[in-house]
Amino acid sequence: MTYLQALREALMEEMRADPSVVVLGEDVRQSLRGITKGCLEEFGPERIWDTPISEAAFVGMGTGAAMAGLRPVIEFQIGTLLFVVMDQLANQVQKLRYMMGGQGAIPVTYIVPGSGARPGLAGQHSDHLYPLLMQCGLKVLMPATPRDAKAMFTAAIRENDPVVLFAPSAVMGTRGLVPEGDICAPLGVGEIRRPGTDVTVLVSAPLLAETLKLAARLESEGISVEVLDPRSLLPFDHELLEKSVTKTGRLIVFDDANRTCGFAAEVAAYAAEKLFGFLKSPVIRITRADLPVPFSIALDKYVLPSTEQLERAIGQVMQYRHPLLDVTLQGGR
């Protein structure tokens, strides 16, 4: 099953199970992005609503409808439209329950299919802006595999708080096994995709496949890379990160968002604060440059994070010599 089919299966099963699940978004009846294909035929127009190009209004409507007892699923046709609706997300949906002293619940799911960069889409269609949402306290998920796509979309719809699910363009077409029946992944639980002993690479979903490939190659060259897929960015599985880094003593965060105040910055800061004594080398971030993604395929690779950079960084942390101790810190603890 493809990642896209897994998302569709999750949505349709939740719509069958719970009549309060309704879909809002641009071109969702025709299903331009593919997730809602078949929803109109099976559930009828009362359950799936095409909106005008009015992102702020329909996101706000999702909030009000959720407060009134529905469980809206809102599809963003393009990930950067999240910028357009920042008041409704940051200032309204995420803050309202807190500001109301815990009255009610606002169970809305925002799904962002095809998020991140694709070749040739240039500066305004390519940002991966999950750090911005995390800073506002929104729960953010980013599944990397078809199994996780189904289990985490299901979890997002069932969660009684606003949740944003990013489905990166890099993984939308991937295939994988999805168990039959009801699967639901708990929020805040990461997964070790490949165990290793020398260096932990915490990698966000769109970069996972190439990281695994690199890790396999490096194994044959004598470097054992542990690949950690956080899956759930907020809440984040700090326990798994600690477990991995206390074992390997080295951490590289390989992330598809911008650098300044980014997701990688948060993970690195956490490691510096909590895992200092276990680290044999500085934590390294590989992120996007803080630039719009340029149009030309001759340029975009210099702005986006790359496996070449990751390979260099792995070499860097493995060779690191402490300036005061003037030794290379080797081996396990």
Next chain:
Amino acid sequence: MMKGNMIRDYVCSDRTVCHEAYRKMRLIRRFEERVIQLVNANEIAGTTHEYIGEEAIAVGVCSILKQTDIIASTHRGHGHIIAKGGDVKRMMAELFGRVTGYNHGKGGSMHIADLALGIYGANGIVAAGVPIAAGAAWAAKLRNTGQVAVAFFGDGGANQGVLHETMNLAAIWKLPLIFICENNQYAVTTASTFATAGPGISHRAAAYGFPGHLVDGMDVERVMGAVLEAVELARSGEGPTLLECKAYRYQGHFTAERALKLTYRLQDEIDLWRGQDPITRWAATLLERKILSSEERDAVDNEVEAQLDEAVAYARASEWPHPDEAFQDMYVTDYPGLPARGYEWNAK
């Protein structure tokens, strides 16, 4: 002073509704006057936006609504909450930042909400509550509950993009939604006449193909009549209505404005509008129609004072929230590390 497409005359003949409208307007007025004193005395922190002069709008609207109907309010929200049946004790306690307040002290003046009364919150961002009300109206339509939703906004909010997006959506989906524009004539210091293009805010409904009316927002009975028609349309599936209720805010934009010594309004203008005071006018009308005697009016006034004495005493005597309260209510479901704290790790 009123121009535009006026709505038909309406006479409220229900004695209880008439009395209640007077009582609520008086309660809002005196609540706000006390709030000003309490802000100036530093018993209430920050600043508040008083509703004085606009009481007929909130009360006129909410007189027609049912308890199950929904409203989304504005930064100037105290009047809406009182009109919809909010408890002044819990409101005052919220303004005092106490745990007995509506929001446990976490919202304050601009965020008071009571979901049980269909009050989806005051809102600190101009017009941001409008689509939220529309969402409630959409849910009501999908579930055939018969509820209507009311979105309050001001002449300032009339120029926000999200309002226009929502007007368009409400029209194409025929939502049971009523847009109440409280034109108090100034967006902070910027005059509505300066900031608003076209023949008037009420005319903007025509662009979206639904009724829009200019209403004397200082006449509670006119507001009731207009809302009655709008509610009938909404409940019968005919979609939204826009009512531009013209009134005047007697006070500054916020409590502290006086200290700034701004000169955007002339005293003559303020006096002119104060001369049409909605509460005095309504009392006079009721006296003239022999629906309310002067003794009854005085009794209501005294009850209002006693109610507010009690509210202030309740707020003063209430406990401050426990420090743990700061970390509660962000999520229905918390996880380890959520919400992140500023220093110590939250391992819950």
